[in-house]
Amino acid sequence: MARTIQSLERAVAMLRLLAGGERRLGLSDIASSLDLAKGTAHGILRTLQQEGFVEQDPASGRYQLGAELLRLGNSYLDVHELRARALVWADDLARSSGESVYLGVLHQQGVLIVHHVFRPDDSRQVLDVGAMQPLHSTALGKVLSAYNPVAHTEAVEGERTAFTPRTVTGAADFEGVLDLIRARGWAADVEETWDGVASVAAPIHDRRRMPVGAVGVTGAVERVCPEGSLRPELIAAVRDCARAVSRDLGAGRF
């Protein structure tokens, strides 16, 4: 048998461990799982961290996979690239729906708005790019939580504030909502974050079918959800838009 390098094998085992089920692990979990001395495990983790393959959560001290791995796998998508690709489709969605369009990605414990198209009337509106939205109550956030495992962990482990009486906060209820989203392929927020405001969103996938973001429309509940039910043509338009952007990113038809 050809000679192999033990520390490299151990590093790979660590990456595999972090990529499996539990996404954030403490030093002692990692060391005991791989049957290593804590000092040895720490040395390897520190090296991986320095290379960007592993990140350490500053609050809990636990480890998770780093952004560099995503870049390596070429599935890393720059958010500005995502905006550039989505531009015409988002315009089209705003025009056909008559509502404002938002594009969001997971950032820390929430949804970062990376693109915003104004509602196509001549009213004064302010660009919301750079704003953050909660994961557990908005349509964009729920889509990300349903499809992106990291977002899922954040939403499940984080605090789920009741912004309105309609916000879903219970753990089991929340998982039920996410199951429904995965089954239907879209999410809604009817006055769960802001009174009088409703939104619908769908996931954007890249060519590796990684959920890289979500796109949706937001508007007055009376228009988006007249008489208590979401307009089906609005849902179809949002899903069409999400599919078109995904296709532009190289995802296959689905």
Next chain:
Amino acid sequence: MTDTQDYASTPGAASHSHGPFIASMDQGTTSSRCIVFDRDGSIVAVDQKEHEQIFPKPGWVEHDGAEIWANVQEVTDGAIAKAGITGADVKAIGITNQRETTLLWDRKTGEPVHNALVWQDTRTDALCKELGRNVGPDRFRRETGLPLASYFAGPKIRWLLDNVAGLRARAEAGEILFGTMDSWVIWNLTGGPDGGVHVTDVTNASRTMLMNLSTLDWDERILASMEIPAAVLPEIRSSAEVYGTAAGGALAGVPVASALGDQQAALFGQTCFAKGEAKSTYGTGSFLLMNTGSAPVNSYNGLLTTVGYRIGDQAPVYALEGSIAVTGSLMQWMRDQMGLINSAAEIETLASSVEDNGGAYVVPAFSGLFAPYWRADARGVIAGLTRYVTKAHIARAVLEATAWQTREIVDAMTKDSGVELTALKVDGGMTSNNLLMQTISDVLDAPVVRPMVAEATALGAAYAAGLAVGFWPDTDALRANWRRAAEWTPRMEADVRDREYKNWLKAVERTMGWIEDEE
């Protein structure tokens, strides 16, 4: 004259619209496109095909006229098929085109006598100097609004007549026709050798250096000076009227009802119909045009005076134009030559990782400084470097370079026209760069507004054609179609703006006089 870079993507086909429609043919520098629009000005279908860029010598750029016409036909048929409609659903055809690119062809056979000389081609540099005689580059500026520069069509015609064997005699005998790409497409579309109409519109004619801006007719004195026989020239018509009907293809029988140079078409598509309204198209290079109303404004600050558009027999509308040679191409340079980013969009990520430029300024005078300086002896600089500066600061300085160059042109326009800019309407691929748009708003101290249709150029040609056939009643109806997709408002403190502008101007100063023995 601009093309959107790798930022842009366009919808292939959609089926949510109902007829009737307007078809817009956009004959650009790198590709020909056909876009079908509905009554709301929404895109129904797009087809596009690139053509070959021919570089026979350094500085020479040519296109094959026959290839371009074949591509225009192909993308037109393609777009109609993608839209799932027939010619009967299309009320009019609009044309927009790369400006100044010059073709001469045989009126009997329809065959080009030489490849088209593209606007970027610099082979007429020496000829332009010679034509300036003892007066210099401004010899024809009063009549045409343009300096003697290699872009414009007149000197390109002269070069062809001087350099293609036997061509001058044939031209004088009336066997040869000249056209910019609008004329070439319309002539072929309406029948070619078999009854094709030989026309151009006022906007394209205003880029030949042969048209008098006040009379809107060919200027005999200039024709004599450039030794160009009037027999080769097309008839100058308005930008929005029926020139003829398509003789064949998917759109046989449909009226050909507009022609506008690409930048003027974008001005029209952005509905800049009132004096003082301006648009800027951000692509490889960038073009800023401001509507100056019914009288041409002479520029003393290095801008061009041009016709904005003319609708039928209404009074012509004039514009001031300033261009920035290097904008999107600067991002490409950062990506391809410097290797600091992987995609053009990534520059925003890099630039956003720092708060400011760290004291660094990039002036991309890659082939000299254009408006308002016009200094061929300038070359690019990166100024203000210290040990502190990182690649992120350079990325920020690169974005700021486009913003400051916009500011310089806007300042020149204000000086020439006396009209203060109230807001800048933007289009083109780079409008997806949020930080860039915010920076432009900051340095202009004016709102920057992005409309909902990215394809302002093709839309402008569609609008003009639709007006000509009564598809839309008037320009107010077009304004009603205009939708704001985003707006950036200034956030920069006045003292910061003043200090940064001063630093930028110092950096610009350092580019000048680099080339010492410019002929």
